[in-house]
Amino acid sequence: MTTTASTAGSPFEYAPAPESRSVVDIASSYGLFVDGEFTPASDSGSFKTVNPATEEVLAEVAEATEEDVDRAVRAARRAQEKVWGPMPGRERAKYLFRIARLLAERSREFAVLETLDNGKPIRESRDVDVPTAAAHFFYYAGWADKLEHAGYGPDPRPHGVAAQVIPWNFPLLMLAWKIAPALATGNTVVLKPAETTPLTALLFADLLRQAELPPGVVNIVTGARATGSALVNHPDVDKIAFTGSTAVGKRIAKEIAGTRKHATLELGGKAANIVFDDAPVDQAIEGIVNGIFFNQGQVCCAGSRLLVQETIAEELVERLKARLGTLRVGDPMDKNTDVGAINSPQQLARITELADAGTAEGATRWSPDCELPSSGYWFAPTLFTGVSAAHRIAREEIFGPVLSVLTFRTPAEAVAKANNIPYGLSAGIWTEKGSRILWMADQLRAGVVWSNTFNRFDPTSPFGGYKESGYGREGGRHGLAPYLIEGSTY
Amino acid sequence: MSTTTPTSVAETGRAGTGTAPATPGAADRSASEIADLARSVTGSASLDDTAWRRYLHGLPGVDKVGADGRAAALSTRSIKTTSKAWALDTIIRMVDLTTLEGADTPGKVRALAAKAVRPEPADPTCPSAAAVCVYNDLVPVAVEALAGTGVKVAAVSTAFPSGRASRAVRLADTRDAVEAGADEIDMVIDRGAFLSGRYSQVYEDIVAVREECRANGRHAHLKVILETGELATYDNVRRASWLAMLAGADFIKTSTGKISPAATLPVTIVMLEAVRDFRALTGVPIGVKPAGGIRTSKDAIKYLVAVNETAGADWLDPDWFRFGASSLLNDVLMQRNKLATGTYWGPDYVTVD
Incomplete structure (x- = not known):
């Protein structure tokens, strides 16, 4: 029996149809996004990010030190206490809707940059990653002024400062999964993108300035393992959200054991x-x-x-x-x-x-x-x-x-x-x-x-694991829970 | 999983070599060979409604969400430059240029025939269309106009488009067209019979029409119109496809063009899967013809992509894939000129039919 549908040798050869990269400007170097400004690392350290499809160096990216992480966490704390926390939910929602709209408007730019930095097909970054990321912001924007009806008590409160560490497989989408619910619930964020795929997070920082998000509400610190470890172990972080390998997830769980920190871990799988x-x-x-x-x-x-x-x-x-x-x-x-x-x-x-x-x-x-x-x-x-x-x-x-x-x-x-x-x-x-x-x-x-x-x-559906795949849920109403302290004023 | 269990069927049918289908495919199988194949595939000697129901309802189901998703994914293929040029010419070669109106006249059919032969008179490299498709009474006009050109004459018969007439009338209708010289007969199935589970009646109709196509030494190709817009579900499309193929269809065709929706990409993909699996099982290649609603080059190219990536490259040939269309050709000609010259023609530069 033959069920050959192979396109090899077909007279219908698809000619190259490359997406143009001119839609995105990649700077030769990027700083850390802290308190609404791009700044170099305290020790001026940096690392290179490459296009995995060609091995071309795309940019030099600042490598955040412990000192930089501390500066970012302090900026986040300040913004949480003074601006973002006190802000009514309906006002936070406006920012989130604005971010969602800007992501949709600039979708081509984000898709091209994601593909260059990550190596995934443009078809996927264009049709899945970027639209789904925008959808997450739209979805959680809708929750921002309805938290008291979400089933977490009449007066749920944010934790405060969320430290978020994301992987390289869906750089922008994982950023959206992390940042959207955190902001909707009134937390502020210090996020560390993966060291091989920092560029869309940095472009997102540019988008946040365009959206006029108050400084310090979202901070992006680039770097490798040491930066991630400094962030997770910073004493003034209230909540940790990590997506990545089971090995690192276990290490984080051990490191924060006995502290007041809450955590959600989305780890490996073998479905x-x-x-x-x-x-x-x-x-x-x-x-x-x-x-x-x-x-x-x-x-x-x-x-x-x-x-x-x-x-x-x-x-x-x-x-x-x-x-x-x-x-x-x-x-x-x-x-x-x-x-x-x-x-x-x-x-x-x-x-x-x-x-x-x-x-x-x-x-x-x-x-x-x-x-x-x-x-x-x-x-x-x-x-x-x-x-x-x-x-x-x-x-x-x-x-x-x-x-x-x-x-x-x-x-x-x-x-x-x-x-x-x-x-x-x-x-x-x-x-x-x-x-x-x-x-x-x-x-x-x-x-x-x-x-x-x-x-x-x-975005309406919760996602998360059993067993060594981690704990906590992201997406849907369930995705609000890890960012809220259940209210008890009756 | 009877669709793909080779068992003894591979021996009773043609050798399933997986190479290019042999022209003219199913046309020269005898009636008894076809019936033997149907009995062997269904595993039933009787071929009554119960046997057909057991077989057709045992085919793997089609998940609508998944089928629509696959069609949407294939639609994102970006076909540019050289591949677009190849596709546009191939589409022209696959078009059954169609006029099926109460107001059709010999003059209109002659004009259409001239266009089918030379779609772009100023450009000798432009290929001819595959066929001209007309109502029965205009077959003689089309035959005369197309004599010696290689462009085929297709006739819609069997009380097209509804098929609501006695079998005797539908067979007489077919005989008329075949005797007038039609190369291809586009018949409709009795959707009422199909939807009420009278599968053996549909099967016997197709067998009988096929016999008419081959009466008196003639060899008209038989296209069987499923009218997928009335069958409603993809499961029904798959079942009707297998019923028609087992009854001896040379082509399975989506629609009359008189019912909305006519051809859609997911329906066509379901039918392409059916012909692919049928050849794998029996060795017999069957053609596919989406008809109705395909008006632009962009849409037609999506169908070619679907053919290429579903049934495979063997089907990228007018013997195995056709478009039933009237306005499509003009859009292809305009795109073709745009590609060659960089300038987009206005509609005044192609003929109104």
């Missing part, structure tokens, strides 16, 4: 995408592809473990391979690119190591024919069949475009296998039987369960 034999097969194929190859699989909730019912496993894998043959891997700035660059050489090394372990442990590795660019960090979409639950590629988060295919026979076995992992961030169920969807969703220990879709993000 099961479960396909039953009565699934809508063509849409399931799309969901599997979107689940693991969206953003090169560098997604904490990626559907990296495909659990297929044995009755259709062979056929489904054939169809999946045919579909992968149509994926367009390459220049992230090309509007037709489906799979872009890996964010950093360190991440590429990690993916390569785990994929090699898959081969060494006896799983069967397959990738479609695709020519990878000669410079930059690239990893071809990869499929492993014959994967056993004991293999590392079935246990460890790869955070790359690598899918492990496992099989199951009964719904109970699917649940057992899906849950048999230290993580619990997300899961997918593909079946046309509604009752089974409800039963499965009830059994799966995952913060998000998608049915007949995958990797859909909406």
Whole structure:
């Protein structure tokens, strides 16, 4: 049987369709955004950020010292006590709506810069990252004057200063997930973007000045691990929101143990995408592809473990391979690119190591024919069949475009296998039987369960983990809770 | 999962090589070969309503949200410069230039025929359209006007567009068109029968019309119009596609153009998936024709992208993919000129039909 839909050798070759980068001005160097001003680091230290698709240096970015972090936290405290905290919710909402509108207006600029700095396809930054980021601000703007009706008591209060540390996989979107609820609830923010992807956060700082947000309400300190550690451990921080690896999340939890700090941690995942034999097969194929190859699989909730019912496993894998043959891997700035660059050489090394372990442990590795660019960090979409639950590629988060295919026979076995992992961030169920969807969703220990879709993000829906995937929820009404102290004046 | 279990079907059908489909595809299969294939695929000797229901309702479902999402994603492909030039010429070669009005006259059909042969008279590199599609009584005019040009004559028959006539009348209608020299017959299915579960009746209708297409040594290609706007659900579109393919259709076509919605991208993708899977199962390639509502080059290019990335490059050929359209051609000609000269023609530079 052949289900070849491969576009290789098609007479319909898509000509290059590059998005223009002229829409964005990248400065040669960037300072820290503290108290409404860009300033250099106290020791004038800096680091380079590169385009992972070309290895071109995009800019020099200031590396915040402990002293800089302290200055940012003090600015945030001042702004919280004097301006942002006392400000009525309906006034805070106006700023948030303004930020949302400006993000939408400047969406092309943000999309291009995100793709240059991160390596993700422009199609995704344009159609997912930036519009979803704007949607988050719109959504939380609506909550700002309704907090007393949110179910957290009649008079919920902000914590004060929120320290937020975000990852490199969705730099702007994670910024929006963090900043929007913090500001809506009256907290002020010191945010540290990831060291490989600081540029959209710095462009966002420029947008905040355009929105005339009062100085100090949002401060952005760029840097690496030391900067993050200084921020998290600063004594005047009230609340920590972290998205990133489970290892760093655990370290943060230890460091703040015994302090008054509140924290939410959104960590790793190894999601099961479960396909039953009565699934809508063509849409399931799309969901599997979107689940693991969206953003090169560098997604904490990626559907990296495909659990297929044995009755259709062979056929489904054939169809999946045919579909992968149509994926367009390459220049992230090309509007037709489906799979872009890996964010950093360190991440590429990690993916390569785990994929090699898959081969060494006896799983069967397959990738479609695709020519990878000669410079930059690239990893071809990869499929492993014959994967056993004991293999590392079935246990460890790869955070790359690598899918492990496992099989199951009964719904109970699917649940057992899906849950048999230290993580619990997300899961997918593909079946046309509604009752089974409800039963499965009830059994799966995952913060998000998608049915007949995958990797859909909406500001109205809470997101977060079970087990080692972390605690706390972001998005929706639930996303307000971590930024509020429940009111008790009755 | 009967759609893709090869079993013995691969042997009874043509060899499923996965290479370019052999022209003229399903047209030279005999009636008994078709019935054998249908029995083998459905696993039922009787081919009655129960057997068809069991088979068609056992096909994998189509999730509407996902199907619409896939169509939207494919719509974002950016087709520029050389690939656009190729696409525009390919679209012209795939157009069934259509006039289906009560007010049609021989003069209008002749004008349309001339345009189909040479869409852009000043440019000899501009290809001809695939066919001219007319009502039955105008077939002789079209046949005369297109003789020797390679442009086909397609006739809508079987009491088009509703199909609400006795089988005898619909077959006579078909016979009329075939005897007048139509190369292709665009028939409608009985949507009422389909929606009430009388699948065997729909199947037998198609088989009978197909026999008329091949009567007296003639070989008219059969396009089966599903009228997807009346079938309403994507599940029904998939089932009707399989029913028509198993009944011997050479092409499955979305719409008459008389019902809204006519062709849509997600419906066409569901049908492209059906022909892809049918060939994988039986080795027999079937064509797809979206018709109605495709008016701009931009829209038509989205369909070509969908063909390329769903059914595959083998279908990027007028033998396997057509557009049923009237106003599309003018827009393609204007875009084609824009690409070649950098100047956008006003509508006065292309002919009003």
